[in-house]
Amino acid sequence: MVGESIEGLKKRELLRSLIDANKVGDLMRKKFETVDPETALSDVVAKMKSSDLHEIPVVDGKKLLGVISYGTVIRKKNLVIGTKAKTMVESTPEISLETPLTEVAEHFLSSGYRHLPVTKGKTIQGIITRANVISVLPKLKEIKSLKVSDVMSDSARSVHEKDLIKNAMGLMRDLEVRTVPVVDDYDRLVGIIGIKDLVQYSWSGAGTPNQGRKDMAGNNNPVELEVRSLMHDSPITLTADDALTKAINTMVDKNISTIPVVSGERMVGIVTKYDILELVASVRNRDMVYTQISGLEEEDRFSLDTMEKEIQSGLAKIAKFTRPLLFTIHVSKYNNTGNTAKYSLIGRLTTENSHFMSKAVDWSLGQATVELMDNLDRIVTEKKEHNLDVRMKKNLHKKV
Template sequence: MKRPKVQDLKVSAFMASDVVTASPDETIGDVLGKMKKHDIHEIPVMDRKQVAGVVTMRELMRRRSLPPSTKASTVMLSGPELGPTADLPFAAELMITSGFRTLPVIDKKRLVGVLSRTDLVRALVASGSLEGTRVGDIMTPNPQCVAESDKVDHAVRLMQSLGERSVPVVDRNRRLKGVLGMKDITDLFARPKSREQYGERVGRGEKVEIEVKGVMRYPPVTVGPDADVHRAAELMVEHEISSVIVAQEEAPVGILTKADLLHVLAGLREREQLFVEIGGLEDEPAEAYDRIYAIVQKEMKKIAELVIPRTLSLHVQKYKPDGDRWKYSVRCRFATSHHMYYAHEFDWDLGLALSALLEGLYRRIVKEKERKITEKKKRRSA
């Protein structure tokens, strides 16, 4: 029996109809308890049978100094909604642009379900859309890692700066020892009856510090770079994890996340323009977005002459290596109709970093085109 294309599948076929919700007056301690019990990280807040907002683990971690008695209405966020007849590539794009990992599904102003990243990965597995694609072609290479002896607070800051939900854990020889994810850290928050919260100063002003090796998962779920993406997606669903580590000779060489798979799914949506996602610019002025879009538009005109662009994901980090001057790190994930590219660039100026990144991407694509043409000529002359 022929499997349906994932582009033709609808939200209603994969959403969860049994929804865990909270009320505006519930405490965040109670909400964290529900997250722990049901192994979820986002909970809709219902007010008079209407969705008033969503409480997310990411927001609670960002504001972890709040007492457990804080009401859910204080920390809930407003977000987009889906209809049950929406197609899955559209749902994937909406998750990417909004930053939410679970979206409420509304029909006739009534909450009828929720759709999560896991549901979308299940759809990709069920449709066989990922079969025949190498993990190495769409993984994020050279992942940033944490050490076993690093403090959990450091790992949390790293995940937040990268926009990721998990990081590989390595020893001093960079051998893979485990993985630390948001799920593992939930236990440190989900203590509604405890007065001591993770990261809070207790006793005589000492900060509670926990080492990564005390909460990491091991052994980590791994695949090789030549493994099939379909199998990697199956592992995510089977083990209920957000990523698999790509390892070679005991060392992490990449990471494949549900976010990577969502970009593949969003890239299947028919659109006239390139889909662009930008993260990490929350502290930058609005003009920064205008400058970035202008640079992207200029560079993509050249790239579009060589390949068919689908999606471009940019993530910006800024740090102070010396003194008070900011330096920018720009990472990109660029999907075409046939390939996934990754690039990374640094500069003291954000615009120059982005321009150099996209120019380098253009040169790589040109070289690949030239190599393929040369190979074709050799085959014809053989």
Template structure:
């Protein structure tokens, strides 16, 4: 749901001003961990795991910004040696200063796929902003706090079964760019949840690990089942739960997703991404017209995935030029013939 749909165009401006009155220095961490450019990658990954970080700033002196190590970037280079120096894999994050509007910072977190974002002023790291910090401010904005989760949840949820193989569940998560899968029984009632973090921490192998792919648990025995790695009896919320309450549960339990269910029958899922996206939707921006045709009513899940990928891609293009229109027609493949997709 967009900001306009949530409160209307007129109220959106008033609410934006209220949200953006919360400044980044008011919510960000001013004490934070860093790593040095010559640190060993294996040691850095261990530190990030210990501190539950997905991103960590690189700095020679703990003050001046020299780059960023992102778990998302590292995991895509799974054959990289864990003995590599941080300087060889550090990236340059988007420039976000203490004066950046919190709605824009929220958008950067989503666009880049970051969980933590360094806030930098004239090359000096002033603090680190996380998705959790965005969630923590929601209870200060009644108009957002009291929104029912049904308004922003994803109603179409990909799930796994307990007897599914872990390797297949991981493939689904990678293909859909998601980090968790609810686990359901044969009656489609939720019985657990499995995520990348749960799988990566499972000690599948005994051999000495030499590459990033081995450190993060990139391969698994074929006979390992989801029920062996899932978290049983996960936190579940009812459809009438408010955004503020969902954010409170996520922060208290340090989790990123909450299945929404009635009598354990899955209705949808809400994630930290969804809550941060709600804040980011109030950012002032020029509108782009998006049109996707060729899908059917039953393709809602695919539509949501397409819109998310397109929006993220257009936001990156917007750094160079403001896109005005995106049109996509989808054709489906059939046994009796081949459909065409045009752009």
């Protein structure tokens, strides 16, 4: 165990130094689009679509005020398109030309943004993207041995091709994702749909025959359209055994964030830029495990202390077998009946040797967290015992 920890530490330190040797100023976009505070939301969305941006900086002269995000747009209900940009601005993490790339990756995870402004003081200098960060990995020999299965999520949610657009938007809102795979009646992958497709349709001012105006509210749009009418057919796919570098190069070259992982015609998982950023952030120098909880609604934040206590307790148990580096957990609510809702939790753990995923569902957020951490502890223990058994068998064969 000690030998493995020292070896793992050396590998992480080497990988961190190689990643952080890449400078933000060399990777960022120096030419970028912005909007001013008085720009109408309809024009903001149009510019984001034409420039292929998930976030766009709002500036007053050269001073950065914040960004407007697609995520903000779909979270707002009954939002009038005539709304000005200044009422939609969100703050961003502070990233300078000197910020280490592993820290930038952590900011992407914590903020959920796809594009982040780089500043000097209050003045914007450029834009760095998730693709910019992960693009440095394929050239590192330490990454070349990894497979898609090492980072992919094997519990990806999908929508049916006959589902309504509003259902796809609801799933994206609940899971805080921007792209969702589409399946047919036989659970076969038939397409993929992204937030840019949905936002452009829902907020473009297309409207019904009597609503073709730019100032209409979001819930007045004709969202009875089926997903298959907007989805992208024949999506790019990978297998679990494909090299991770292939996934990264495909994402960067094709400008896509999400790739379904298939076995035959069936989807068995999904790999995203977020998954790869977790790998980058996991090697950052820190004294404690990086932990993030997303999807928690304001009314459930009273359970945050309980969740954090159970998470820390669970990670302490896991630390007896392997060192936890990064843990993310996403909370979704469904089956709302009166004052009662059911909670669905998905947790992803990165350790010094592997990646693990666990799910839990319960009417109690605290109990769901306990179940999630117990599941993770069991999975990690089983993996450790399996590895030990494999080593023992190898040693026996050597003696024979």
